[in-house]
Amino acid sequence: MSPLLQVRNLEVAFFTKDGVVRAVNGISYSLEEGDTLGIVGESGCGKSVSCMAMLRLIPEPPGRIMGGQVLFDGIDLVRMKRDDLHTIRGGKIAVIFQDPMASLNPVMNIGEQVAEAITVNLGYSHRQALHRTVELLTRVGIPQAEDRVKDYPHQFSGGMRQRVMIAMAISCQPKLLIADEPTTSLDVTVQAQIVDLVQSLQRELGMAVIWITHDLGVIARLARHVNVMYAGFIIETGPAKDIFKHPHHPYTIGLLGSVPKPDVLGTQTLVYIDGAPPDMLQLAEGCSFYPRCPYHTEQCLKERPDLVSVGDNHGAACWNVAAVQARLAAGPATAGAASGRA
Amino acid sequence: MAEQQVLLTVNHLKKYYPVKGGWFGRVTDYVKAVDDVSFQIRRGETLGLVGESGCGKTTTARVILQLQRPTAGEVILNGNDLCQMQDDQLRSLRTQMQIIFQNPYTSLNPRMTIGAAIAEPIIVHGIAHGNAAHERVAELLTMVGLNRYFAGRFPSEFSGGQRQRIGIARALSVNPGFVICDEPISSLDVSIQAQIVNLLKRLQDQLGLTYLFISHDLRMVRYISNRIAVMYLGKIVEMGQSLDIWKKPLHPYTQALWAALPLPDPELEEKRQRIVLQGNVPSPINPPQGCRFNTRCPRVLDICREVEPPLRELEPDHQVACHLYDWPQ
Numbered sequence: 133m134s135p136l137l138q139v140r141n142l143e144v145a146f147f148t149k150d151g152v153v154r155a156v157n158g159i160s161y162s163l164e165e166g167d168t169l170g171i172v173g174e175s176g177c178g179k180s181v182s183c184m185a186m187l188r189l190i191p192e193p194p195g196r197i198m199g200g201q202v203l204f205d206g207i208d209l210v211r212m213k214r215d216d217l218h219t220i221r222g223g224k225i226a227v228i229f230q231d232p233m234a235s236l237n238p239v240m241n242i243g244e245q246v247a248e249a250i251t252v253n254l255g256y257s258h259r260q261a262l263h264r265t266v267e268l269l270t271r272v273g274i275p276q277a278e279d280r281v282k283d284y285p286h287q288f289s290g291g292m293r294q295r296v297m298i299a300m301a302i303s304c305q306p307k308l309l310i311a312d313e314p315t316t317s318l319d320v321t322v323q324a325q326i327v328d329l330v331q332s333l334q335r336e337l338g339m340a341v342i343w344i345t346h347d348l349g350v351i352a353r354l355a356r357h358v359n360v361m362y363a364g365f366i367i368e369t370g371p372a373k374d375i376f377k378h379p380h381h382p383y384t385i386g387l388l389g390s391v392p393k394p395d396v397l398g399t400q401t402l403v404y405i406d407g408a409p410p411d412m413l414q415l416a417e418g419c420s421f422y423p424r425c426p427y428h429t430e431q432c433l434k435e436r437p438d439l440v441s442v443g444d445n446h447g448a449a450c451w452n453v454a455a456v457q458a459r460l461a462a463g464p465a466t467a468g469a470a471s472g473r474a
Numbered sequence: 475m476a477e478q479q480v481l482l483t484v485n486h487l488k489k490y491y492p493v494k495g496g497w498f499g500r501v502t503d504y505v506k507a508v509d510d511v512s513f514q515i516r517r518g519e520t521l522g523l524v525g526e527s528g529c530g531k532t533t534t535a536r537v538i539l540q541l542q543r544p545t546a547g548e549v550i551l552n553g554n555d556l557c558q559m560q561d562d563q564l565r566s567l568r569t570q571m572q573i574i575f576q577n578p579y580t581s582l583n584p585r586m587t588i589g590a591a592i593a594e595p596i597i598v599h600g601i602a603h604g605n606a607a608h609e610r611v612a613e614l615l616t617m618v619g620l621n622r623y624f625a626g627r628f629p630s631e632f633s634g635g636q637r638q639r640i641g642i643a644r645a646l647s648v649n650p651g652f653v654i655c656d657e658p659i660s661s662l663d664v665s666i667q668a669q670i671v672n673l674l675k676r677l678q679d680q681l682g683l684t685y686l687f688i689s690h691d692l693r694m695v696r697y698i699s700n701r702i703a704v705m706y707l708g709k710i711v712e713m714g715q716s717l718d719i720w721k722k723p724l725h726p727y728t729q730a731l732w733a734a735l736p737l738p739d740p741e742l743e744e745k746r747q748r749i750v751l752q753g754n755v756p757s758p759i760n761p762p763q764g765c766r767f768n769t770r771c772p773r774v775l776d777i778c779r780e781v782e783p784p785l786r787e788l789e790p791d792h793q794v795a796c797h798l799y800d801w802p803q
Contacts, residue, residue, distance in 0.1 A: 174663040289754045319526040319690065321751045324734035328750055346664055349693075349736030353743045372740045390668035391738050392697035401675070402697070404668035408633045 134206065135162040136307060136340055142200035142210075144178070144185045144364075147193060151413045155181045157364040158200065163340050163357075165307065170355030170372065171344045172387070174409050178364040179344045183310050187221055188214070204308070223253050226301035230313040232293035236285040242269075243281025246300050253304045268299040272329060291322035295329065302333055309334070311343045315350065327354060348391055352376055357445075360384050363410045363420035369439065370446030380448035382425045382456055419451070427456050481652060481684045482515040482538070487547035489530075489537045493759060505758050507533040508544075509708035512785075517651075520678070520685040522699030522716065524692055524731070526755050530708040531688045535654045538686070539571055540564055551652065569599050572645040576657035578637030582629040589625030592644045599648050614643040617680075619673060635666035639673065646677065654686045659694060667691075671698055692735050696720050701791075704728050707758055707766040710785060714792030724794040727767050765797065773798060 144156035156178045163169050171179045184190050186202045186209060202209040209220065229235045237245055246268060247261035256264060262281070269277035272295040285293060294314055301309055311330065315323035331354055334341050343354060351358055351372065358375045360368040360383065368381040379385045389403025407424040416422055419432040431451050439447035450456065488511075490504040508530045515521045523531050537544045540556050549556045551571060556564065575581040582591055592611045596602050602610050612622035618639040629637060638658060645653055655674065659667040671694060677683060689695045695702060696716055703713040704727065712725040723729045726749075733749040751770050756762055762769050768778040777797050785795040 174665060291754060319755075320692065320731060320734040321526060322754065324736075324748070324750050325752075327736070328748075347736070348664070348738040352738050352740045353736040355740075376738060376740050387664060388738060390664050392693050393738075401672055402668040404672060405665035406669075408635060408666065409663065 136165045136205065137163040138203040139186065140201040142182060142185065142202060143198035144181055144190065144195060145198050146195045153412045154415055155364050155412065156185065159366045161359055161366065161369065163342065166338045166340055168334070168341045168343065168354055168356045170351035170358045171342060171361060172346060172348060172351055172358060173361035174346055176409055176412060177361040179361050180312050183312065183342060183344060187225060187227065188217055222249060223304045224306055225308045225310065226304065226306040227310045227312060228294070228297045228301050228314045230316050232290065232297045233285060235297060236293060238285055241282050241284055242288070242296055246296065246303060249300050250303050268303055269296070272299045290318055291325060294318065294326055298329060302337060305337055306339055308340045308342065311341060313345050348388065363412065363415060365420060365449060366439065367421065368448045370443065374443055374446045378443070380442045380453050380457065381450050382427050383421050385460070427452050427459065479516045480514050481517045481552065483550040484538065485512050485548040487511045487534070487537060487549065488545045489533050489542065490545045503759050506708050506761065507758060508537060511710055513703055513710065513713060515684055515686060517684055518682050519700040520687050520698055522695035522702040523686060523688045523705060524690065524695050524702060525705035527690065528755055528758065529705045531705055532656055535573065535656050535686065535688055539573060539654065569648040570650055571652045572648065572650040573654040573656060574641050574645050574658045577661055578634055578641050581641055582637060584629055587626050587628055588640050592640065592647050595644065595647050601648060610647065614647055618643045634662050635669060638662060638670050642673065652684045654688070656688045660689065660691065667694065674698065692731060704731070707755060707761050709766060709795065711767065712794045718792050724788060724799065725796050726771050726773050
């Protein structure tokens with residue numbers, strides 16, 4: 133059986149007055165039905181843009197999909213007519229965003245908003261839709277849903293608003309849910325509630341989930357497979373357990389080192405990545421991580437590395453995979469090579 | 475705790491904000507943002523202050539610095555009670571206490587070169603003028619890991635991490651002994667957060683700084699702090715050595731916070747026992763009677779709904795406010 137989603141060489145660029153921003157540079161991956169993929173990376177690495185481009189939700193112009201395919205259930209979304217996209221968006225693929233307040237209409241009550249999605253996508257009558265709304269809101273854990281449907285977004289807390297967004301997203305029983313940093317603005321206790329909710333809904337509905345985040349902890353909790361992105365490239369991809377245990381790309385190694393381990397005390401300096409994320413207007417010709425990489429060689433400057441296999445289903449885009457591993461194996465002291473000037 | 479080691483003592487600090495309502499705008503209620511908070515910070519140590527948004531962390535910081543005057547209580551820095559002082563008296567003491575803000579984008583004036591921004595406190599407090607001030611700015615920039623020749627540039631030319639370094643340089647320009655770091659890394663990318671935390675630690679060692687480190691990032695707080703205080707709805711519910719609080723949290727709220735924190739290790743995550751707190755933080759206008767956590771506490775007792783538990787020292791240097799520990803085990 134072919135996978136639910138296949139992304140092949142997707143390229144997205146934005147034509148701004150300062151120049152061309154190559155936001156996504158030929159990424160490929162696939163996702164099976166019911167599976168969970170985590171996409172990690174820092175701001176501007178292309179993790180959100182790549183997913184929004186899949187749904188053709190990037191503003192055109194200035195944005196443009198430069199090439200590639202996005203096969204969902206065998207249909208190429210990139211070549212689909214704009215008019216037909218509504219059969220996919222909201223129906224088969226649903227999205228929840230980081231800021232639920234910005235995604236909800238402030239002058240429409242919650243019930244009407246969720247019901248609208250149901251009437252539009254499933255053709256329910258208004259009454260049926262409202263009834264279903266109450267069921268959905270109850271399912272996502274909103275107490276006294278039958279009263280709260282009359283409330284407006286500002287009367288809900290951040291976590292509750294995100295629950296409303298989730299209710300709306302699952303209303304059409306999507307096959308794929310894209311969660312674009314849905315817990316970033318929430319407190320840890322509420323974040324845990326939302327993560328738990330999405331996981332239980334995923335089991336119940338059998339939907340696949342793409343979870344976009346910069347929080348490695350959240351990824352560890354829910355993702356089975358992980359793509360690490362940097363400067364519009366997937367620089368490492370693999371099963372979550374392998375990536376966290378044996379990261380191969382120097383960027384992934386640095387990212388994991390930046391988070392204090394539970395058993396490490398403050399007397400030890402954190403391993404961190406020097407420098408700042410790249411200027412997307414002027415991407416280097418070679419490896420885009422080269423200026424920040426403690427292991428770089430001559431080759432990295434000139435040629436861009438492709439993903440090479442470093443294990444079962446596990447790939448890293450680095451010329452010096454073997455050398456990096458050898459230096460890591462030599463002991464934690466050399467891992468400090470990734471640090472340096474504080 | 476030997477008295478001479480203590481740099482800052484906060485006693486029964488309260489900050490209530492009036493809530494006005496009705497036709498004549500009368501005060502109908504109070505938001506009890508900080509409600510009877512007491513703690514001490516020793517010279518050279520870092521006290522981490524954690525809690526969910528709205529629990530009063532930032533208000534505590536602002537009231538300590540007297541940027542807002544407290545409703546009641548004492549803040550004693552180096553033997554001076556700041557709450558009793560007039561504004562002009564406070565000004566001379568401001569060199570001893572500084573703050574690093576959360577948002578490096580809004581805390582720098584976009585029209586002012588960063589050299590001028592860093593020099594301003596030096597000149598205002600009469601620490602140096604002219605060339606000496608320039609020299610000091612260059613020295614500060616080098617100290618925070620920036621090029622000394624950046625002084626003539628504007629904030630828009632810098633990334634978030636660099637701006638936070640500028641904010642640190644400005645805070646340190648007047649040689650303070652005590653620095654409040656109010657969510658200094660929350661708006662930064664993960665790889666940059668570690669750079670800033672390492673910098674803060676290095677500066678602490680170099681200059682003998684004392685920090686109050688406020689954050690909702692429990693991992694970083696635990697990493698950087700010697701002691702941790704956990705706040706809930708304007709009160710400290712648990713306080714103690716960082717390692718004790720992390721390894722054996724006593725208050726159910728602390729336990730739940732720790733459990734909610736996802737660890738960057740998928741295998742550990744699978745095995746972990748999870749306590750997921752229900753609901754949200756209640757309104758600080760009418761906090762629940764008794765223990766403020768009773769509405770969400772998984773181990774609530776009858777007494778919790780009636781009597782507010784006091785903060786008591788259960789083990790050496792480990793205090794907790796919870797009825798579960800009322801009886802000796």
